[in-house]
Amino acid sequence: MNKPNITAEERKFNRIITVVSILVPLVVVILFGVKIPNSEPLGFLPPIYASINGLTAILLVYAVWAIKNNKRALHQNIMSACIVLSLLFLLMYIAYHMTADSTSYGGEGAIKYVYYFILFSHIMLSIVIIPLVLKTYARAYLKDFKRHRKLARITFPIWLYVAVSGVIVYLMISPYYEY
Numbered sequence: 477m478n479k480p481n482i483t484a485e486e487r488k489f490n491r492i493i494t495v496v497s498i499l500v501p502l503v504v505v506i507l508f509g510v511k512i513p514n515s516e517p518l519g520f521l522p523p524i525y526a527s528i529n530g531l532t533a534i535l536l537v538y539a540v541w542a543i544k545n546n547k548r549a550l551h552q553n554i555m556s557a558c559i560v561l562s563l564l565f566l567l568m569y570i571a572y573h574m575t576a577d578s579t580s581y582g583g584e585g586a587i588k589y590v591y592y593f594i595l596f597s598h599i600m601l602s603i604v605i606i607p608l609v610l611k612t613y614a615r616a617y618l619k620d621f622k623r624h625r626k627l628a629r630i631t632f633p634i635w636l637y638v639a640v641s642g643v644i645v646y647l648m649i650s651p652y653y654e655y
């Protein structure tokens with residue numbers, strides 16, 4: 477299979493994407509274990525960042541509609557908003573976990589296995605989605621729309637799953653939060 481010619485600018489993006497894709501999960505894992513002493517738990521954040529996930533899911537679907545209807549500028553703006561929302565989610569998620577203890581899931585029976593399956597797949601795919609989103613976005617930025625579309629067909633369903641499963645995880649665990 478012939479590899480496309482990769483420009484120097486794309487190589488530069490790929491190096492940055494690789495670093496970000498490794499650093500973000502590492503920093504999250506490290507900060508997840510850090511607790512800010514004597515801080516008030518930010519218990520108001522989980523419903524906010526779950527809502528951000530829900531909004532991201534809606535916007536992702538809207539962005540697909542926009543591009544299928546030749547509304548390229550709208551598509552680009554929506555996708556940029558999705559990236560900003562994902563970054564906001566991440567910052568709030570980290571802030572919450574630096575101020576509050578993790579909540580244990582209290583469900584029993586088969587639903588417990590469903591919850592942990594959704595949670596595990598959500599976490600794993602949230603790591604996988606980082607380089608996919610960044611590479612897809614970079615290809616559009618570089619105006620390599622053929623390769624952008626090809627990668628977007630992979631990125632979109634994974635990102636949509638991560639956004640929707642984030643809401644589902646929140647809804648399933650929210651009865652067990654201590655406020």
